[in-house]
Amino acid sequence: MAIRIINHQTAVKGHVVLVLLVLLLFQTCRHRVAGLAPTVPATGQTKLMLKESLLIPSMDPEKEAKAMYEKALQQYGIYGKTLKEICKTWVTRGCQCTGTKEEVTLVCRGIGLDAVPADLPSELVKLDLSNNNITNLPNKSFDTLPNLEELILSHNKLDQIYSEAFFGLANLKKIALQNCGLASVPMEALKRVRTVISLQLDNNLIADMENVTFRGLHLLKSLRLEGNLLQRVPTEALIGLRSLEALNLGNNLLTVIKERDFPVLDNLYMLILRRNQLTEITSGALTNLTRLKVLDVDDNSLSSVPVGLENLMMLQEISASGNRIRWISKGDFPKNLVSLELKSNPLVGIKPGALQNMPRLRKLILSDVRGLNELPPLDGCASLEVLRIDRANLSKIPDHICKTSPRLKSL
């Protein structure tokens, strides 16, 4: 009686269940080979003996090992279902069910569900219930899904989300609640999923986040709130989000960004404020965002470049197209900028020095700036690769442009 432990390594690397199975296998083997290796407490020496006895060749060791493995699985009643078995009932209900038997993805989009199904398989890592008619998330709606990492509930009309709705989702990383008709943030429920990294609340009817706080969501990296009815930055909600990297407040009703609107957000590198009604971003309003790399304020009503951007030393990309900016002055932008888009602004002038000596600037978009009749000096912009200045009112292109920007590929 012998067996080769060929799968030992992969099993250890794999899932806990497999580790367990291997242990069980050892257990079984130990009984069987009792004549060869006495069952004494597993010290280093006995393990070695056990291993030796397990390696004595037989007629067909692999086949034998496999049979034994299967027997152990059955005997101990943890023979997992196959993917097909897990998926069967779901596929007949119109869902797509994919993955492996340990990690199942279930997509039940637009199949007319009016509640979260009760018998969801515990192997789920991703669940998509979007475009259904779910209106209510009672307490413990997902408590059989300890491994779930991604929960998509978009495009349901969620009228009620109870405080313990997400109870038991111990590994949830992403939750999508966009387009759910939410008039307020289901804060009580959300603040209990402390593992969440990505939270999507965009395209709802959230007008007020006065009393909302996400304090405790220490891992949250991405927060999407675009397409709501916010009239001011939800300052309270943002306090303590020390992992936050990307914040989208686009397409709301913001009119000004003031000092103290943004708490310290040490890791925020992307801020999207496009499509609001911003007329002003006051001086210093963004100073707490010391790591900001990307700022998007497209399609607002800003009449000038926000004051103080030059102090955001990490800033690499600014997009301020579709505003009412008329003048660009020296010192408006940080010198490390890589990309600057100012399309469709009523620019009448770019002051000397405003766009000079930006050694990393690769992209400059000045399309559709109809009032501009002179290209600004770009000396010291040696990295410039893309310069767009179509539909402006230029009468000439400076002849030294290719000398100052030798990498220019597209004009």
Ligand SMILES: *[C@@H]1O[C@H](CO)[C@@H](O)[C@H](O)[C@H]1NC(C)=O
């Ligand atoms: C949702 O319910 C409405 C009526 O209540 C129905 O017209 C619609 O077809 C349902 N949606 C789905 C995806 O079944």
Ligand SMILES: *[C@@H]1O[C@H](CO)[C@@H](O)[C@H](O)[C@H]1NC(C)=O
């Ligand atoms: C949901 O759970 C909360 C907190 O345990 C409890 O206060 C509330 O009554 C529960 N709601 C329902 C409908 O069971």
Ligand SMILES: *[C@@H]1O[C@H](CO)[C@@H](O)[C@H](O)[C@H]1NC(C)=O
């Ligand atoms: C916020 O909380 C305060 C104090 O509890 C309350 O007076 C106020 O109405 C709340 N605001 C909203 C929008 O719920």
Ligand SMILES: *[C@@H]1O[C@H](CO)[C@@H](O)[C@H](O)[C@H]1NC(C)=O
């Ligand atoms: C920076 O954040 C702190 C709290 O995190 C706040 O007290 C302060 O007013 C903020 N400063 C600015 C300029 O927004």
Ligand SMILES: *[C@@H]1O[C@H](CO)[C@@H](O)[C@H](O)[C@H]1NC(C)=O
């Ligand atoms: C374009 O420039 C010419 C002079 O160079 C000026 O007469 C004309 O008004 C300008 N057009 C616009 C739309 O600014």
